Amino acid sequence: MTSGNQTTDKRVCFDFEVDFSNGGGMQGQGFRLDLDGDDIADQALAEYIIKDLRLLMVGAVRILNKQIINERHKRRASAVAIAQGAARGDLFDLSHPVRDGEVVFPGLPAPRITEYMSHEASHGRYAPGVTFQIGRVDMVANTGTSIDAPSHRYPGGIDVAGLALASVADLDAVVIRLAGMQGRAIAREAIAATEVRGRAVLLDTGQALRWGTPAYTEASPYLSRDGAEYLRDNGALLVGIDAINIDDTQDAQRPAHSILLAAGIPIVENLAPMNSLPSRNLRFSAAPMRIAGIGAFPVRAWARVLP
Secondary structure: OEEOOEEOOEEEEEEEEEEEOOOOEEEEEEEEEEEOOOOOOHHHHHHHHHHHOOOOOEEEEEEEEEEEEEOOOOOOOOHHHHHOOOOOOOEEEOOOOOOOOOOOOOOOOOOEEEEEEOOOOOOOOOOOOOOOOEEEEEOOOOOOOEEEOHHHOOOOOOOHHHOOHHHOOOEEEEEEEOOOOOOOEEOHHHHOOOOOOOOEEEEEOOHHHHOOOHHHOOOOOEEOHHHHHHHHHOOOOEEEEOOOOOOOOOOOOOHHHHHHHHOOOOEEEOOOOOOOOOOOOEEEEOOEOOOOOOOEEEEOOEEEEOO
16 A cells, blocks of 8 residues: 555565575575564564475574565555556556657657547538547557567567457466566566466566656666566466566567567567556456557556456
């Protein structure tokens, strides 16, 4: 939960040492855990470490340097945040609006949104008092919140018209919280704790909060090569990110696009903020118009939180 720019969520930050009864041990530094209350006992933390890491033959667990901090929860949103969804509280819009003249990706032309026929111009075409507006849009296909199909990267690949509905609509989804991470690369280690098989994987980096400012396109987070390989090898169905590009825009090899699209895994970029979503127990949709011959197109992306 947030109040202004201040979060009221509590997390515990701690180090730990584990001794195994058959010899050896392990350590962890800077481990963080969401709290439902204001504090947690060392014994409860020790039990959590054993369960979460699935440790066997544990002899002793020592909790060190424990601190309670104010930080937004990573594994789930609070019930209050979920309740603040919209007129229908289980639906969350994850698309940015497209506006005339608004540049998103430097070097690509801004969309031009005009009228082919205005209400005023339609007077006399229909019955008295009946008017219509017909809009006209000129834009590149990667405008705003958009989806990439395999043909975006590979000639002869499936285009957006060929994407099966089952690959882009009503998918079981998981949100991976990455805001505040060190560096820009989302490596395998940052996502490997999450079960991704058969799911849409939504990477919440916090970058969406910078949408519409120069900072959005500067030093943007991206999925690393080994992160993309992990998602491919572990059965992700779709990958979305709240950043301008799933790749490092300075890397001309574009490994994340290459790996995911070669495996037939659609990519959704420029997602809107996901901070009000729970991490699990939700469905995700991002269906484009069924236009043949192009490899990307804007979507109205949304998530539906399950009861």
